[in-house]
Structure formats: C-alpha cells, structure tokens
Amino acid sequence: MNAQQHAAPRVALVTGGNKGIGLETARRLVAKGATVYLAARDADRGAAAAAEVGARFVQLDSRDDASVDAAVATVTAEQGHLDVLVNNAGITGPLRDAHDYTADDLSEVLETNVVGYVRVFHAFLPLLEQSADPCVVNVSSGIGSFGLFHDPERIEATAGTPLYGASKAAINMLTVRYARLLPGMRINVADPGMTATDLSGGRGHSVTDGTDAILHLITDSTETGAYRDRDGDLPW
Template sequence: MTTTLITGANKGLGRETARALIAQGHRVLVGARDAERGTTAARELGAEFIQLDVTSDDSVTAAAARVAELGGLDVLVNNAGVEERQPDGGFIALPDLDAATAAHTFETNVLGLIRTTRAFLPLLERSAAGVIVNVGSALGSLELATEVGSPVAQYPGIAYPASKAAVTMITVRLAAAYPQLRINVVEPGFTSTDLNHHQGTQTVEEGAEIIVRMATVAPDGPTGTYTSLNGPLPW
C-alpha cells in the first residue's frame, strides 16, 4: 500500500487531497500543526494523524521519526502554506508589506517546504516509487507576472507570489538532484479556502484534482514540471 503524508491536511485542499487518495487506496498520514484539528480530521477521513508544524525543526524531525516507525513513506505532498492579508481580507502590497510579514510567509511556504522535504527525503529514497508534490501557484510564474493583461500580472500582493516562485525553483533543483524520484510543482487554481478568505472560484474537489494526479504519477512519469489541470505552466 502506498503511504502518503500531506502537510496542512486538516482542512481545505490538503484535507480533500487526503480524502481522494484514501479513496484510491492510499494510506494517508494527515500532517497538521493543531493536534485537536488534525486528530479530528484524520478520524473523519479514516487516516492517521501526524503532528507536524513545518516551521519547527523539532516538530518536523519528530514527525519524520514517527513516519519511519510506521514503516516509511512513498509520497510527500507539501501543501501547508499561508498568504498574508489585511484584517479585512485585502492584499498587502508595498509600501504596507514589512519584512516581518514577508518573513512569516517565507518561513511557512519556502523554508517549511525545505525543512520538511529534507527530513523525509531519506524515507522517500527507500521507496520503490518515491514522489514529492509541491503545491505552488500560477502567481509564481515570472512569465505570467510580466504578461500584459494577465490576472497574475494584476495581483497586487508581493510576498505570496515571491514565495511560490521560490517553490518552483526548489522543485526544479530537487528534481535534478534526485532523478529517481518524481518531483513536481502544481497549480491547483483559484480555490475557495481559508487561505484566500474563501474568495476562490473553484471547489476544493476541483483544486485537489491536479494534486492527486501528480501524487499518483507512475515511476516513469514526469518530473521537474510545473503543471495545472489544464497542462504545463510557463516558468
């Protein structure tokens, strides 16, 4: 049975990805920072809870040790993420963006991904079909951000798209360094979740579809790609 760990899986896209993969026969480990919410989600889904705060070295190290005790890991979905907003839900653009706010975004979206991936790589390397899915965003595309008239170019925030651009580069470098694994970054689309104050236009079922697709990629499938449900995205 394929064992899959999903970070930030107690709600939103992470939870729906867990539900869909369980339906496909995966043993899913629900990674969540909040023990009560994570335990409840895991119980409701028929999954297993793993305490995991991607911003904490100690938490990630302990989670990796626990997953090793459970028998190893085949798929890691780096889903946990934050998007800083104003109290009223508005975007934070310059000059309102301060370094502390940007640092908080990068701590979760970039450093958290690096921290978690590094901790679980030894387990993934032992898998016969190791997979990493990094949940990115079209907002991280430099080409789309400079395309006149593109919705990405009109997005006023800075820290979130910058963090997702970093995720795409990390994905490319990881894929080159670990050719035996399948490592891809996906764009789930503008999905209605707590992350965007439920302003998204897609359901979590629609948003999770590309995550599930790349989480179940074959050992000879694509790696080092940047993909949405509609196909490849420009870097």
Template sequence: MTTTLITGANKGLGRETARRLIAAGHTVYVGSRDPEKGRRTAEELGARHVLVDVTDEDSVAAAAATIAAAHDGVLDVLVNNAGIEGRTADNGIVAPADETVDTLRPLFETNVFGTLRVTHAFLPLLNRSAAPVIVNVASGLASMALITDPEAPAGFYPGIAYPASKTAVNMLTVQYAKAFPNIRVNSVEPGFTKTDLNGNSGVQTVEEGAEIIVRMALLGPDGPTGGFFDAQGPVPW
C-alpha cells in the same frame, strides 16, 4: 501499500487531497499543527494523524521519526501543501508600498523554509521507496511569465510576498528534481480555490483545486519530474 504524508491537511485542499488518495488506496497521514483538528480530520477520513508544524525543526523531525517507525523507514509520497498567504486583518493583500521584511518573513518561513524543512527531513524515507513522489503546492502567481502578462489573471495580483514565496518553492522543485532523479518532484497550481488561505474568496471548489495535486501524487516512476502543472497541463515558469 503506498504511504503518503500531506502537510496542512486538516482542511481545504489538503483535506480533499487526503480524501481522494485514501479512496485510491493510499495510507494517508494527515499532517496538522493543531492536534485536535488533525485527529478529528483523520478519524473522519479514515486516515492517520501526525502532528507537524512545518516552521518547527523538532516537530518536523518527530513527524519523520513517527512515520519511519511505522513503515520500516519508508515514505512513498510527500505533498507539501501547508502554506499561508499573509492577508491583512480585513482580508486585503499587502501592497508593495507597505511590504516589509516583517510582513514577508512569515510567508517565507512557512511556504519556503517549511517546504525545505519537511523535504529535507523526509528525503531518507523517500529514497527508500520504490517509486517516490514529491508534490509541491505552488500557485499560478509563482509564474514569472503569467504574473508579467497584463492579460493573465495573475498579472492583476498586487502583492509581493506570496508570489515571491511560491516562486522560490518552484526553484526548490527544479533543483530537487535534478538532484534526485529517482524521485518524481513537481510543482502544481491548483487554481484560485475557495479556502481559508484566501479568506474563501476563490472561485473554484476544493474538489476542482485538488485535481492536479492528486494527479501528480499518483505518478508512477515514468511520470514527469521537475515540472510545473495545473489541471490543463504544463504552466510556464
């Protein structure tokens, strides 16, 4: 049985990914910082719940200990899905002129440091798996090639913090993939999906957005590693 942890899985892309991996036969842990919402989601999907706040060292350590105790110290798939975009109160994007360390810091704490924190804590469990996989949920806005292309949709995004944080996530992906050749480590671009992260302003459904996350979570030991993919294939860095 394949054991999978998905962070930020009580709603949106994380929930849909959990639903589909359960259908594929995985034992899925719905990671959530809200215990009530996490338990309810797990019950509805037939998953297990683990409390995990990716910004809290003790919470992440406790989650790793819980899963290790239940599965002989093994985790097969880690989906680093928890993330925030940091929009303004009226659902706007913080303009470069208004960006400060204080507006940028929360995004790096969750999107970058949270991904690093969780990955670090679960590496010992993943290294005990016969076919370990890490999927980091990034964004097309992480692509330097796309965001500097005036013809690409990403080129019209005006903010700094979210693209910068997801570009950093891509660097984590590349360096972890090189350091751990036994683990399939990839970043994915779900597309502009209608979720709470963007104030439900996206144009895709969660079913469409989760497609590439699920595909990469199901990779075998001969699958690609150190790459950046969307549903159509490789995404330029």
C-alpha cells in the same frame, strides 16, 4: 514504470492537511487505497480532519525542527518508508499597501512557505529514498509564475501579494533544481488555481478541482520537474 503503477501509493503524507487543499488531497488519496498521514499543526483540528477522511493524524509544524523530527519518527516506526510527500502547508501573509510591507512580513511568509517546505523535504528524504517510486508534490501557485504575470488575460497578472508571489516563485525554482539533482524520484509543482478555501476567501473552483493537478502528478504521471495545473503545463 507505467502510470498505472502509481494508482495506489502505499504511504503518503500531506502537510497542512486539516482543511482546504490538504484535506481534499488526503481524502482522495485514501479513496485510492493509500495509507495517508494527515499532518497539521493543531492537534485537535488535525485529528478531527484525519478521522473525517480515514487518514492517520500526525502533528507537524513545518517551522519547528522538533515537531518535524517527531513526525518522521512516527512514520519511520509505523511504515519504514514514505512513497508520497505533498508539501502543502502555507500562508498568504499580510495584505497591505505596497508602502507598508516590512522585512518581518516577508520573513514570516518565507519561513512557512519556503523554509518549511525544505525542512520537511529533507527530514523525510531518507524515508522517501526507501520507496520504490518516491514522489514529491510541492503545492505552489500560478502567482509564482513570471510567464503568467505577464499575461494580461490571466488573474495571476494582478492577484496576490508580492510576498506570497515571491515565496511561490522560490518553491518553483527549488523544485526544478531538486528534480535535476535527485533523478531517482519524481519532484513536481502543482498549482491548484483559484480554489474556494480560506486562503482565497472562498472564491474559485471546488477543492476537488483544485487538487486535480496534485493527484495527476502522484498517480498518472512519470514526469519530474514539471509545473502544472488541472489543465496542463504552465509557463515558468
């Protein structure tokens, strides 16, 4: 299958879609002709965001089985398959002095950023397996890279909390393991880089730049088990 065949995925779902990276991903996929389900926890904000970009809203809280199952039921009834899943919903967690982090702080971050990704992936896996070209993009961060952490020239060497970094490192490993175990689908990691969203306090490049790697992995790549930002492959 060549890259051109990925140009207009028929059905996509983006979690954490009501703002930032998720909203821009949904916008760009709609522009490419996809039927996009914009998934968000908050029904009012999610529905407004979906209307803004021409997507379909579906309520989804990645921490809640019933909510995820209801979203799966909606996509199943309306489409019968899913071509693209973008796992994007996440939190940074608290910013504290290193002495003050607690196990509960870590549990909250992992529940959203890691367990939530796994919950959503497995819930939609049967629908993805109905696609002729299933694609999963897990939105991670360079802060989860051991290689970038040890490069003093990179912001990842100093930025971010240990909890957030640990959650993204977990997503990176989950992605490559699932990619090897499920060779019939493309499963990759995208790093948006420092992007001007709520999570970064408005610092960084545009959300369009931040979603370049996501769109590349969906529409222009045949690889699986990859980890990249908009400029290319990243060290693990």
